[in-house]
Amino acid sequence: MTLVQNFPFFCIILSMFSAIISFLLSGRWAKVVHVAMLIAVFVMSLMTLNVTARSGLSYTYMMGHYPAPWGNEIKIGPIESLMATSFASIMLLSVMGGAWHIKKDIDEKRLNLYFIQLDLMMASLLALIYTNDLFTAYVFIEICTISACGLIMARRTGRVYVSAIRYMVMSLIGSGLFLIGLSLLYAITGQLLMEPARTGLMLDIIKGAYLIPVSVIMILLTVGLGIKSGLYPFHTWIPDAYGYATPASSAILSSLVSKGYIFLLIKLVLRVLPYETAPGRQMDNVLFVFGVTGMMIGSIDAIRERNVRRMISYSSVAQIGYIYMGLGLATDAGITASLFHVISHGLMKSLLFISAAGLIDSSKGRLDRNGLQGAGFRNLVAGIGFTVGSLSMIGMPLLSGFVSKFMFAEAATQAATVKMIIAWIALAISTVLNAVYFMRMVLVIYTPDDSKKTEAGKEGGADFFMEKAATITLSALIIVLGTMSPLVIGILNNGLDKLG
Amino acid sequence: MGTSVFTNYEECASVILFVIGMMNLLLQSNLIKKIIGLDIMDASVYLFLAAKGYIEGRHAPIYTDGITDASYYINPVPSGLVLTGIVVSVSVSALMMALTISLYRQYKTLNLDEIMMKLRKQESEEFIALSNKTEGEGSK
Numbered sequence: 324m325t326l327v328q329n330f331p332f333f334c335i336i337l338s339m340f341s342a343i344i345s346f347l348l349s350g351r352w353a354k355v356v357h358v359a360m361l362i363a364v365f366v367m368s369l370m371t372l373n374v375t376a377r378s379g380l381s382y383t384y385m386m387g388h389y390p391a392p393w394g395n396e397i398k399i400g401p402i403e404s405l406m407a408t409s410f411a412s413i414m415l416l417s418v419m420g421g422a423w424h425i426k427k428d429i430d431e432k433r434l435n436l437y438f439i440q441l442d443l444m445m446a447s448l449l450a451l452i453y454t455n456d457l458f459t460a461y462v463f464i465e466i467c468t469i470s471a472c473g474l475i476m477a478r479r480t481g482r483v484y485v486s487a488i489r490y491m492v493m494s495l496i497g498s499g500l501f502l503i504g505l506s507l508l509y510a511i512t513g514q515l516l517m518e519p520a521r522t523g524l525m526l527d528i529i530k531g532a533y534l535i536p537v538s539v540i541m542i543l544l545t546v547g548l549g550i551k552s553g554l555y556p557f558h559t560w561i562p563d564a565y566g567y568a569t570p571a572s573s574a575i576l577s578s579l580v581s582k583g584y585i586f587l588l589i590k591l592v593l594r595v596l597p598y599e600t601a602p603g604r605q606m607d608n609v610l611f612v613f614g615v616t617g618m619m620i621g622s623i624d625a626i627r628e629r630n631v632r633r634m635i636s637y638s639s640v641a642q643i644g645y646i647y648m649g650l651g652l653a654t655d656a657g658i659t660a661s662l663f664h665v666i667s668h669g670l671m672k673s674l675l676f677i678s679a680a681g682l683i684d685s686s687k688g689r690l691d692r693n694g695l696q697g698a699g700f701r702n703l704v705a706g707i708g709f710t711v712g713s714l715s716m717i718g719m720p721l722l723s724g725f726v727s728k729f730m731f732a733e734a735a736t737q738a739a740t741v742k743m744i745i746a747w748i749a750l751a752i753s754t755v756l757n758a759v760y761f762m763r764m765v766l767v768i769y770t771p772d773d774s775k776k777t778e779a780g781k782e783g784g785a786d787f788f789m790e791k792a793a794t795i796t797l798s799a800l801i802i803v804l805g806t807m808s809p810l811v812i813g814i815l816n817n818g819l820d821k822l823g
Numbered sequence: 824m825g826t827s828v829f830t831n832y833e834e835c836a837s838v839i840l841f842v843i844g845m846m847n848l849l850l851q852s853n854l855i856k857k858i859i860g861l862d863i864m865d866a867s868v869y870l871f872l873a874a875k876g877y878i879e880g881r882h883a884p885i886y887t888d889g890i891t892d893a894s895y896y897i898n899p900v901p902s903g904l905v906l907t908g909i910v911v912s913v914s915v916s917a918l919m920m921a922l923t924i925s926l927y928r929q930y931k932t933l934n935l936d937e938i939m940m941k942l943r944k945q946e947s948e949e950f951i952a953l954s955n956k957t958e959g960e961g962s963k
Binding site: 487503506510 | 841849857861867868872900904908915922923929938939
């Protein structure tokens with residue numbers, strides 16, 4: 324065993340320890356610790372990715388001294404380390420981009436608590452990515468929920484408490500369903516590790532025993548994670564939760580938290596739940612229908628929305644619909660497309676939230692279309708960032724959003740005929756709908772305004788510079804991911820059978 | 824069907840409790856009742872796990888009387904899961920209660936529907952004020 328193989332475990336433990344240390348530190352030092360931790364996690368995950376992607380193999384890492392069916396373990400492959408790398412970088416850029424707002428929105432005294440939430444969030448996301456044990460997954464789902472709630476209510480004004488309580492209620496129902504699902508799974512297989520649990524389930528199915536409980540388990544686990552990631556009929560909490568939190572929180576919540584749950588679901592689909600059996604195929608169809616409906620409803624809601632941040636939040640509903648549609652296609656290509664969209668949407672949404680915050684600041688805090696008129700001239704970098712993000716969302720070539728859509732369309736050709744036609748039509752309509760609200764916004768911010776073209780007076784030069792740097796880096800990453808996609812797609816394709 | 828309900832009465836009870844808890848969490852408008860629903864929901868899962876781990880006539884999996892034979896004890900894993908789950912649900916309920924207190928201080932009510940109504944009213948007033956301001960600026 325080489326040193327690099329220990330790195331995923333180091334990443335998890337490092338982020339947990341930085342949360343503990345931050346209790347004793349002032350806000351400024353907590354931020355330094357957080358950023359240092361994220362850079363360390365990024366570098367270590369990149370090295371793990373390098374090793375696993377070159378060898379193309381995955382390995383399990385024993386946590387504690389007990390071997391497989393008893394002990395706890397994490398499993399590391401190319402896709403897991405790719406996700407960890409991208410999650411760490413997106414979180415770093417979101418925190419950098421939101422630095423000015425974090426300082427403005429949050430009390431000096433409570434600042435270290437905010438970074439503790441972020442540390443715990445990173446730890447739980449890494450654990451969700453790597454874990455191979457169902458109950459560990461449940462525990463980290465709850466940690467993720469609690470820290471997400473902390474991130475939402477960090478701003479401490481009336482509106483966010485209501486958002487937080489709505490988020491908590493839906494999330495807790497989701498985790499309750501997940502918990503009872505995994506208890507049932509434990510009851511019929513006696514296993515909590517993923518692969519042994521799958522073996523047990525398959526044996527039961529072959530024997531024809533426990534057919535109804537197996538379907539119930541699949542429904543409970545899928546619906547539980549679906550609620551928590553904001554799948555269409557359960558999406559009502561999304562605009563509230565993302566629309567009013569501080570921009571860094573919104574960016575992290577929409578681009579990482581829901582994706583952590585989706586990645587766990589993809590792992591469960593490939594590793595535990597017997598999706599290739601008859602009840603599994605029906606589950607796929609349900610996910611496909613919900614995904615396609617979510618793509619439409621999310622975009623239509625976004626068109627009707629006046630508040631720009633809520634509009635971006637509704638677009639998350641649509642984009643999560645894409646991911647579930649890819650899962651529902653029930654082909655390897657569909658799952659690869661979903662995984663690619665997890666990364667691509669993470670970058671785009673983070674960029675949109677941060678650049679929208681920049682535009683809003685330069686328009687005296689106005690969130691509606693009238694107020695934002697000409698904002699692209701007042702804050703040039705944010706305007707460019709918003710335009711790049713919007714074009715990528717619509718699916719302009721050279722940007723990562725185009726590659727996602729292309730992959731979904733390509734995956735649809737390999738699926739059953741009915742699904743193929745529905746997926747194509749849905750993609751086409753959804754692209755038009757995306758264009759309606761994003762292009763409208765881009766046109767608004769580049770409509771010349773009578774008011775003076777002055778930059779909003781911002782104090783705190785370093786943080787303001789960070790915001791611009793993060794916007795530019797995220798835009799660049801979207802272009803890089805769009806133009807050099809074969810590299811990432813290659814890793815995803817090679818790693819997919821190792822994930823299962 | 825009938826006999827299996829009677830042999831698995833703990834599991835049946837826990838599923839019924841789970842549904843009661845979930846419906847309370849989802850549908851009650853009073854925030855305290857929502858939290859009670861959450862606790863019922865979690866407790867029902869612990870009942871389910873404890874019932875699954877219990878084996879008739881065996882003892883608690885605590886090593887005190889010098890017996891190392893596994894067949895003397897019940898299955899310890901579900902007990903461990905219940906303990907972990909209790910810790911998780913305690914922290915979640917504490918967070919919900921803290922949120923409830925903050926909301927009560929702000930809106931002087933525990934009813935989520937009333938809070939939402941107040942919030943909508945406040946938002947529409949803000950929006951009207953904002954558009955009036957814009958019109959005023961435009962006429963200048």
